[in-house]
Amino acid sequence: MANNITLTGRLTANPELKTTTNGISVCSFTLAVKRPRTKDETDFIPCNVWRQSAEYLTKYGSKGNMVAVTGSLVSRKWQDKDGNNRVNYEVTCDNVELLESRTSGEASNNTVGGANAPQNGSNNATVAFKDITDEEDLPF
Numbered sequence: 001m002a003n004n005i006t007l008t009g010r011l012t013a014n015p016e017l018k019t020t021t022n023g024i025s026v027c028s029f030t031l032a033v034k035r036p037r038t039k040d041e042t043d044f045i046p047c048n049v050w051r052q053s054a055e056y057l058t059k060y061g062s063k064g065n066m067v068a069v070t071g072s073l074v075s076r077k078w079q080d081k082d083g084n085n086r087v088n089y090e091v092t093c094d095n096v097e098l099l100e101s102r103t104s105g106e107a108s109n110n111t112v113g114g115a116n117a118p119q120n121g122s123n124n125a126t127v128a129f130k131d132i133t134d135e136e137d138l139p140f
Helices: 051-060
Strands: 005-011 016-019 025-034 042-050 066-079 085-100 117-119 123-129
Touching: 005 042, 005 085, 016 051, 025 051, 025 066, 042 051, 042 066, 051 085
Parallel strands: 042 085, 085 123
Antiparallel strands: 005 025, 005 066, 016 025, 025 042, 066 085, 117 123
16 A cells, blocks of 8 residues: 545645755645535645745745645654654645635646656655636635
């Protein structure tokens, strides 16, 4: 079995671009994703995308944009200062698609050139832009 996850949701804030000490770009963002088979329940999923894809998402993505991501679910375990065991889950993205802009309604029908970039060694990440017709409301 493989660790694959696919999510579609809206960016809860403008994506943040950071650079590691080795000079690698990483973009952290949170997706607001409606929970299936429920009414008005939303999950907020932390995500990361790396290298050129991180730079493109930061440049073209903004709060409210509809985004589709595929990648893998990663768990991080640690002990807090009180000795309690903690766990955090986030999505490491292999593919990010900016589906449309919530505020302007503008979207491009092409894949951004040069967005294919290796992540964590062997994975490839891409950022693509395309139109969709189904628009969901943000829960905030």
